Amino acid sequence: MGTYMMFAQRIENLTGSLVREILQVAQNPEIISFAGGLPAPEIMPLPDFSQAPTEIYQYGLSEGEPALRQIIAQQLKGIGLACEPGQVLVTSGSQQGIDLVAKLFVEPGTPVLVEAPTYLAATQVFRLFGAEFIECALDPQGISPEQLEQLIAEKRPAFAYLIPTFQNPTGFCYSEARRRDIAAILDEHGIPLVEDEPYRELNFTDIKHRPIAAQMKQAPWIYLGSFSKTTCPGLRIGYLACSPQLMPYFSRLKQATDLHSNRIAQWWLADFISNGAYLPHLQRLREYYAERCEAMEAALQRYFGTMASWHRPEGGLFFWLRLQQAIDTRMLLPEAIQMKVAFMPGEAFYANPVAKCGAMRLNFSRSTPEEIERGIKILARLVEQASETLAELAD
Amino acid sequence: MGTYMMFAQRIENLTGSLVREILQVAQNPEIISFAGGLPAPEIMPLPDFSQAPTEIYQYGLSEGEPALRQIIAQQLKGIGLACEPGQVLVTSGSQQGIDLVAKLFVEPGTPVLVEAPTYLAATQVFRLFGAEFIECALDPQGISPEQLEQLIAEKRPAFAYLIPTFQNPTGFCYSEARRRDIAAILDEHGIPLVEDEPYRELNFTDIKHRPIAAQMKQAPWIYLGSFSKTTCPGLRIGYLACSPQLMPYFSRLKQATDLHSNRIAQWWLADFISNGAYLPHLQRLREYYAERCEAMEAALQRYFGTMASWHRPEGGLFFWLRLQQAIDTRMLLPEAIQMKVAFMPGEAFYANPVAKCGAMRLNFSRSTPEEIERGIKILARLVEQASETLAELAD
Numbered sequence: 001m002g003t004y005m006m007f008a009q010r011i012e013n014l015t016g017s018l019v020r021e022i023l024q025v026a027q028n029p030e031i032i033s034f035a036g037g038l039p040a041p042e043i044m045p046l047p048d049f050s051q052a053p054t055e056i057y058q059y060g061l062s063e064g065e066p067a068l069r070q071i072i073a074q075q076l077k078g079i080g081l082a083c084e085p086g087q088v089l090v091t092s093g094s095q096q097g098i099d100l101v102a103k104l105f106v107e108p109g110t111p112v113l114v115e116a117p118t119y120l121a122a123t124q125v126f127r128l129f130g131a132e133f134i135e136c137a138l139d140p141q142g143i144s145p146e147q148l149e150q151l152i153a154e155k156r157p158a159f160a161y162l163i164p165t166f167q168n169p170t171g172f173c174y175s176e177a178r179r180r181d182i183a184a185i186l187d188e189h190g191i192p193l194v195e196d197e198p199y200r201e202l203n204f205t206d207i208k209h210r211p212i213a214a215q216m217k218q219a220p221w222i223y224l225g226s227f228s229k230t231t232c233p234g235l236r237i238g239y240l241a242c243s244p245q246l247m248p249y250f251s252r253l254k255q256a257t258d259l260h261s262n263r264i265a266q267w268w269l270a271d272f273i274s275n276g277a278y279l280p281h282l283q284r285l286r287e288y289y290a291e292r293c294e295a296m297e298a299a300l301q302r303y304f305g306t307m308a309s310w311h312r313p314e315g316g317l318f319f320w321l322r323l324q325q326a327i328d329t330r331m332l333l334p335e336a337i338q339m340k341v342a343f344m345p346g347e348a349f350y351a352n353p354v355a356k357c358g359a360m361r362l363n364f365s366r367s368t369p370e371e372i373e374r375g376i377k378i379l380a381r382l383v384e385q386a387s388e389t390l391a392e393l394a395d
Numbered sequence: 396m397g398t399y400m401m402f403a404q405r406i407e408n409l410t411g412s413l414v415r416e417i418l419q420v421a422q423n424p425e426i427i428s429f430a431g432g433l434p435a436p437e438i439m440p441l442p443d444f445s446q447a448p449t450e451i452y453q454y455g456l457s458e459g460e461p462a463l464r465q466i467i468a469q470q471l472k473g474i475g476l477a478c479e480p481g482q483v484l485v486t487s488g489s490q491q492g493i494d495l496v497a498k499l500f501v502e503p504g505t506p507v508l509v510e511a512p513t514y515l516a517a518t519q520v521f522r523l524f525g526a527e528f529i530e531c532a533l534d535p536q537g538i539s540p541e542q543l544e545q546l547i548a549e550k551r552p553a554f555a556y557l558i559p560t561f562q563n564p565t566g567f568c569y570s571e572a573r574r575r576d577i578a579a580i581l582d583e584h585g586i587p588l589v590e591d592e593p594y595r596e597l598n599f600t601d602i603k604h605r606p607i608a609a610q611m612k613q614a615p616w617i618y619l620g621s622f623s624k625t626t627c628p629g630l631r632i633g634y635l636a637c638s639p640q641l642m643p644y645f646s647r648l649k650q651a652t653d654l655h656s657n658r659i660a661q662w663w664l665a666d667f668i669s670n671g672a673y674l675p676h677l678q679r680l681r682e683y684y685a686e687r688c689e690a691m692e693a694a695l696q697r698y699f700g701t702m703a704s705w706h707r708p709e710g711g712l713f714f715w716l717r718l719q720q721a722i723d724t725r726m727l728l729p730e731a732i733q734m735k736v737a738f739m740p741g742e743a744f745y746a747n748p749v750a751k752c753g754a755m756r757l758n759f760s761r762s763t764p765e766e767i768e769r770g771i772k773i774l775a776r777l778v779e780q781a782s783e784t785l786a787e788l789a790d
Contacts, residue, residue, distance in 0.1 A: 005587065005615060006553045007644075008502040008524070014647050020457075041453050047659070049444045057627035058436050062415075092487050092631075092653040099652050103523070107403040125651045128498075129403070158401045192400065220400060232452035234658035236487075249402075252409050256520045257494050258487040262657040263629035264442070 009108070013127045018348050019120055022333070026342040032375035034362040035342040037168065037229075037317050043288050044232050045281055047268045056263045062255040064090025064239070065263060067270040072225070072239050079200070080210035081223060083241050089250050092261045094198050094226035094238030098122050100253045101194050101222060102129040104246070105158045113157035115143055117320075117349030117359075119168045119196065122161060126351075133351035136160075138167070140311045142174030145181035152189050159192040159222075164212055166199035166316025169349045169361035173314055176209055183215035190219050198226035198238070201282055203315035204290035220246055227269055229317070230282060235265035289317070295369035296362065296376065303380035307387070319362040320346070325387050326358035332382050339382070341375045404503070408522045413743050414515055417728070421737040427770035429757040430737040432563065432624075432712050438683050439627050440676055442663045451658045457650040459485025459634070460658060463665040467620070467634050474595070475605035476618060478636050484645050487656045489593050489621035489633030493517050495648045496589050496617060497524040499641070500553045508552035510538055512715075512744030512754075514563045514591065517556060521746075528746035531555075533562070535706045537569030540576035547584050554587040554617075559607055561594035561711025564744045564756035568709055571604055578610035585614045593621035593633070596677055598710035599685040615641055622664055624712070625677060630660035684712070690764035691757065691771065698775035702782070714757040715741070720782050721753035727777050734777070736770045 019035075026033035063069065069088040076083040091097045098121070106112065108130030114123060116135035123133065134155045136143040142164060151157070162182070164174035174182075186193050195213045213221035226238040240250060254260070272278050296319055297312050304310075308323045323329070329345040336343060346359025360379075364372060414430075421428035458464065464483040471478040486492045493516070501507065503525030509518060511530035518528065529550045531538040537559060546552070557577070559569035569577075581588050590608045608616035621633040635645060649655070667673050691714055692707050699705075703718045718724070724740040731738060741754025755774075759767060 005585075006500065006505070008498070008500055008505065010502065011499060011644060014644065014651075020650065036454075038454055041449065044449075044452050046449060047444075047452070049442075049659075054436065054439070054441060057439050057442070057629040059431075059433055059623075059628045092657070095651075096653040103403070104406060105401065105403055107405065110401070110403065121651070121654075128648075128651055190400075228454075233454045234452040236653060236655070236657045249406060249409065253523075255415065256409075256490075256516070256523055258491040258631060258653075259516075260631070262487070262631045262660055264444075265657055265659065 010128050010130060013130065015124065015127070019344065022342055022344065025337055031337065031340045031342050032367055032371045033342045034364070034367065034375060035344050036366065037363055038366045039229055039233060040288065040365055043285055045272065045277070047232060047235070047272070049264055049268055051271070052264055052267050056267050060260045060263045062251055062260045064088065064261060065266040065270060067274070068266045071270055071273050072241065076223065076241055080214040081241070082214070087241050087244055087247055089240045089242075089247070089254055090261050090266055091238045091240050091254070092258060093228060093233070093236040094196065094224045095121060096257070097222075097224040097238055097240040098125045098196070100240065100250055100257065101159070102126055103253050104249055105192075106131045111155050111157045113148075113151060113155075113160040114351050115162060115167065116351065117169050117346065118161070118351060119163060120348050122196065123351040126161070135351055138170060138172060140172045142172065142178035142182065145178065145185055148182060149185050152185065152191060157191060159194050160186060161194045161196065162212065163196045165197050165207070165209065166202065166313055168199070168316070169318055169344065169346070170311070170320040171313030171316050171318045172311065173207070174209065174212070179209060179212045180215055183212050187216050187218045192220040192222065194222045194224070196224045198224070198229050199316035200225070201230050202286060202289060202317065204286055204293060205314045207315065222246065230285060231269065231272070235262070235269070237261060237265050237269055289365050292364040292367065292369060292372060295372045296364040299373045299376035303377050304383070307380065307383055317363050317365045319364065321360045321362055323358040323360075323383060325390060326356045327386055327390065328356045329358065329360050332386055336379060336382055339378050341378045343379065405523050405525060408525065410519065410522070414739065417737055417739065420732055426732065426735050426737050427762055427766045428737040429759070429762065429770060430739050431761065432758055433761045434624055434628060435683065435760055438680055440667065440672070442627060442630070442667070444659055444663055446666070447659055447662050451662050455655045455658045457646055457655045459483065459656060460661040460665060462669070463661045466665055466668050467636065471618070471636055475609040476636070477609070482636050482639055482642055484635045484637075484642070484649055485656050485661055486633045486635050486649070487653060488623060488628070488631040489591065489619045490516060491652070492617075492619040492633055492635040493520045493591070495635065495645055495652065496554070497521055498648050499644055500587075501526045506550050506552045508543075508546060508555040509746050510557060510562065511746065512564050512741065513556070513746060514558060515743050517591065518746040521556070530746055533565060533567060535567045537567065537573035537577065540573065540580055543577060544580050547580065547586060552586060554589050555581060556589045556591065557607065558591045560592050560602070560604065561597065561708055563594070563711070564713055564739065564741070565706070565715040566708030566711050566713045567706065568602070569604065569607070574604060574607045575610055578607050582611050582613045587615040587617065589617045589619070591619045593619070593624050594711035595620070596625050597681060597684060597712065599681055599688060600709045602710065617641065625680060626664065626667070630657070630664070632656060632660050632664055684760050687759040687762065687764060687767060690767045691759040694768045694771035698772050699778070702775065702778055712758050712760045714759065716755045716757055718753040718755075718778060720785060721751045722781055722785065723751045724753065724755050727781055731774060731777055734773050736773045738774060
């Protein structure tokens with residue numbers, strides 16, 4: 001008898017990742033890559049593990065190192081989220097927080113409310129577990145409270161997954177009013193919130209907005225954070241904080257998933273933050289990225305003036321460029337790569353398939369101001385050519 | 396409206412872990428713990444990260460560091476498993492390999508063939524995803540090929556999960572004949588094999604047995620390995636190797652789960668192995684654990700002579716003690732802990748519930764020969780008392 005393979009049904013939802021393929025191409029050092037969301041390597045801190053205690057090499061606790069959990073809880077209190085160390089779980093990157101959320105909530109047919117557009121790798125995980133997506137339109141102030149309320153009434157999602165601060169892919173930052181209204185609606189209907197904030201600390205201006213979770217009084221919440229964007233992604237340390245009643249579930253799910261996260265990286269992060277080096281580093285990082293954001297803003301104004309619109313982000317890693325013509329930007333990608341520039345087509349960021357959204361996500365953290373100038377110029381020429389071709393076809 | 400929580404159905408299968416609770420108690424340094432499977436900390440290598448290249452702190456490849464994948468493929472070839480680097484995926488501990496296997500194969504009702512007894516934390520993950528367990532009895536030579544063939548005919552499992560070398564919890568090592576017969580049966584029926592071998596390198600005598608996967612010609616195979624038992628578990632690095640056709644699935648599942656594993660730990664392991672330090676370390680470790688195994692054998696002979704039977708392991712971390720009287724050893728645990736000795740009750744290791752299996756798993760790697768002598772003496776007294784109480788009740 002031949003080979004017999006009985007995969008779980010979810011494997012039908014295991015789609016190839018466009019991002020993965022683009023990122024592999026974009027690793028070519030000759031390419032100016034606006035595609036990924038990679039921190040600039042030259043400004044990363046250089047970890048020193050030489051003072052780590054030897055105990056750190058033994059098995060550890062599923063929830064994470066007590067010192068790091070305490071530091072994270074303090075940080076969260078500092079941004080208004082009442083949170084004790086016992087509500088914090090250290091994860092192997094914030095991607096793992098998404099995997100744990102999917103394990104807790106998602107099975108075939110589970111309705112999940114997401115922004116349109118939203119973080120691609122989150123929808124991939126939710127889809128793998130069988131989620132049906134309910135999309136809520138996003139504008140620079142956030143999702144619309146009215147639409148949220150209507151979608152909850154109609155579809156009753158298991159949870160809402162939102163990225164309110166310097167959203168991926170748009171860079172939008174939810175306004176104070178929207179945060180308050182969304183918290184009230186989720187509370188009223190008892191819908192759990194999954195708030196993903198890997199970019200919060202990359203702010204270029206003063207950001208006073210508390211997390212939405214901080215404004216919720218009744219409904220359960222899960223808050224995901226990461227050290228990948230502010231320190232070293234190769235260490236794979238993120239965290240999940242949650243309402244107290246959810247913690248026993250996440251502890252056990254974490255234990256079943258990988259027992260616990262790498263301890264040496266946890267030790268170093270706790271040391272780096274508590275010895276006072278983290279905040280000055282963060283300040284340098286903000287200035288560094290603000291300069292690149294500024295360079296991209298200038299280049300966009302120079303080359304995309306009338307061809308596109310965008311909202312200048314106040315933090316994070318991305319511009320979301322909306323072209324006047326709603327073309328499918330995936331069509332532009334092969335030629336862009338031939339001309340040594342990579343970007344992420346907007347279509348990839350919608351949980352439910354869209355055609356011709358006419359948008360691009362442009363990362364500014366990884367390229368120098370000169371590369372940004374050069375790359376945006378090339379992209380603008382490509383878009384211009386595509387528009388002319390379309391106009392000719394329409395004639 | 397009150398709090399609304401719609402968990403996935405799998406959460407009903409998310410049982411509390413007896414092991415977890417026992418291990419927490421056993422962390423008390425006053426307790427002689429035979430409960431866990433922890434390496435002895437005093438013989439762990441002390442990683443030196445000072446020569447790590449700075450690139451290692453950036454995001455990396457989902458499949459793992461190329462240098463480490465190559466080393467693992469070479470090691471596997473050395474034990475007879477034909478395997479290219481492209482068939483190796485570095486995982487965040489071998490526990491994550493089990494999670495990825497569950498994601499690929501297991502949904503509610505999926506039949507999974509396991510040994511009875513087997514590794515507790517594997518059945519927990521498979522159960523979480525909805526597995527139904529088909530148990531195959533285990534003797535010191537391995538599972539019975541006849542029973543395997545019969546169970547395949549009757550129940551057609553999605554895969555067989557086996558731990559052929561120094562099995563957890565029994566310490567048994569499958570014979571050459573059984574390995575060959577099992578490979579032939581799985582091949583004939585095209586049943587995928589998941590072969591979990593975290594203990595293979597902890598051999599006290601010369602072990603020439605190839606993995607079962609190495610003897611398979613047709614059916615797909617997955618081989619799980621770990622560096623946690625031979626180096627530092629706190630680094631959380633294990634691996635999965637598999638038939639080439641399975642690799643694209645595992646790559647994507649890994650990416651969705653945590654993007655990739657900690658790179659600094661991968662770098663150090665590749666360096667530690669390739670600079671020639673690993674093999675001498677392994678030799679010291681084998682001698683160290685062999686001495687403790689010997690001490691436990693002697694103590695068992697001294698104190699458990701007629702009360703129990705056991706099979707002296709030729710490697711790994713555990714003795715599997717079968718009492719003459721089939722009592723539920725969970726009943727002994729509170730008193731044992733009061734007397735400052737911890738062990739793992741045998742009942743915990745059966746995928747389907749059993750009562751009164753009359754067995755204990757005893758770890759010998761973590762305790763000194765003196766502690767082993769003292770702890771086994773206390774356990775023997777407890778078992779003796781329990782037997783007397785049972786005899787009185789029977790009168």
